[in-house]
Amino acid sequence: METRNLGNTGIQISAISLGGVAFTWLGKKSSQQLIDFCVESGINYFDVYAGTHEKIRNSLKKYRDNIIISTRGTPKTIDQYLQFFEIDYFDIFLLSMVDSNQQLKQAIEDAEKLEKFRKQGKFKILGIATHNPCLYLDILQCGAFQVMMLPLNCVDEIQQEIFQKAKDKGIGIIAMKPMAGGNIREYESAIKYVLDKDVSTALIGMAKITEVRQNLRVLQNLEITEKDISVYKKIRKKLGKVFCRYCGHCIFPEPCPNEIPVRTIMMLETLAFQANLRRTVSEKVLKSIEKCSRCGMCETRCPYKLPIRKLLPEKVKMYLKMTR
Ligand code: SF4
Ligand code: SF4
Numbered sequence: 001m002e003t004r005n006l007g008n009t010g011i012q013i014s015a016i017s018l019g020g021v022a023f024t025w026l027g028k029k030s031s032q033q034l035i036d037f038c039v040e041s042g043i044n045y046f047d048v049y050a051g052t053h054e055k056i057r058n059s060l061k062k063y064r065d066n067i068i069i070s071t072r073g074t075p076k077t078i079d080q081y082l083q084f085f086e087i088d089y090f091d092i093f094l095l096s097m098v099d100s101n102q103q104l105k106q107a108i109e110d111a112e113k114l115e116k117f118r119k120q121g122k123f124k125i126l127g128i129a130t131h132n133p134c135l136y137l138d139i140l141q142c143g144a145f146q147v148m149m150l151p152l153n154c155v156d157e158i159q160q161e162i163f164q165k166a167k168d169k170g171i172g173i174i175a176m177k178p179m180a181g182g183n184i185r186e187y188e189s190a191i192k193y194v195l196d197k198d199v200s201t202a203l204i205g206m207a208k209i210t211e212v213r214q215n216l217r218v219l220q221n222l223e224i225t226e227k228d229i230s231v232y233k234k235i236r237k238k239l240g241k242v243f244c245r246y247c248g249h250c251i252f253p254e255p256c257p258n259e260i261p262v263r264t265i266m267m268l269e270t271l272a273f274q275a276n277l278r279r280t281v282s283e284k285v286l287k288s289i290e291k292c293s294r295c296g297m298c299e300t301r302c303p304y305k306l307p308i309r310k311l312l313p314e315k316v317k318m319y320l321k322m323t324r
Pocket of ligand 2: 262291
């Protein structure tokens with residue numbers, strides 16, 4: 001397994017790593033099998049969410065000394081999350097959902113508050129996760145974070161200047177959404193695209209062992225070919241800019257007032273593929289869109305300005321057509 005420097009942290013991180021979103025769908029046994037397979041294959045970095053801890057904490061504890069664990073939280077949640085996972089420290093603690101200047105200001109204040117937890121040994125590296133390219137330079141320059149997690153794929157491109165600045169500052173780049181949140185199916189070209197850049201790792205939300213195996217095979221030859229370049233062109237044309245990256249801003253910090261699980265609805269196509277086109281999403285969830293009062297709150301929060309109100313019924317219709 002290829003490993004790379006995580007900025008100047010001294011950590012060697014696997015070029016492909018596991019994003020924890022899949023643990024929200026998988027059962028306990030499948031989650032544990034997935035972690036076992038990843039570790040056996042040389043993947044050493046796991047980004048995990050509180051809420052999935054009961055399924056995965058035993059596996060994480062089993063490999064604790066040999067893996068890098070990150071999670072997202074706030075100064076108020078770090079102790080609770082350590083208890084959830086029954087571990088003494090996180091390797092990387094991420095402040096996430098930082099997508100506006102105001103949120104960045106808050107994150108910098110939180111970074112100061114978190115310093116005492118770092119001194120107590122509760123985490124080693126402070127990171128930040130953002131979806132807003134307008135903040136990248138400010139984050140790199142503010143000096144509060146050693147790691148920046150950002151979406152990177154052939155649609156969400158990033159200027160070379162950002163990678164250079166991160167390198168100069170010794171800040172590790174963790175590339176999330178290499179498959180644009182499941183919207184890109186050409187995994188081989190997608191992984192090559194990300195790992196061709198100056199990133200520490202491609203964080204991929206893999207749910208199946210076969211998926212891990214196929215993605216790892218790509219590492220054998222990362223050279224970008226003419227065929228890959230034409231794949232990127234096709235993807236850009238097909239997706240445009242109007243697609244959901246599953247960032248969750250539409251339901252965070254407040255959920256939809258009418259209890260519509262907006263992000264889940266937006267993810268229906270990906271969920272259908274993950275379940276081999278079996279219908280796993282309940283009728284209650286699918287029907288929840290009927291409660292939409294069209295208040296528009298979700299749209300004002302979406303960093304990609306998606307027309308969510310228009311998209312929700314289209315997503316459900318497509319899901320019903322795709323699945324059985
Ligand atoms: S609809 Fe927008 S805010 Fe909601 S998950 Fe998708 S991209 Fe994020
Ligand atoms: S527009 Fe509909 S889905 Fe969006 S927050 Fe309002 S009620 Fe919920």
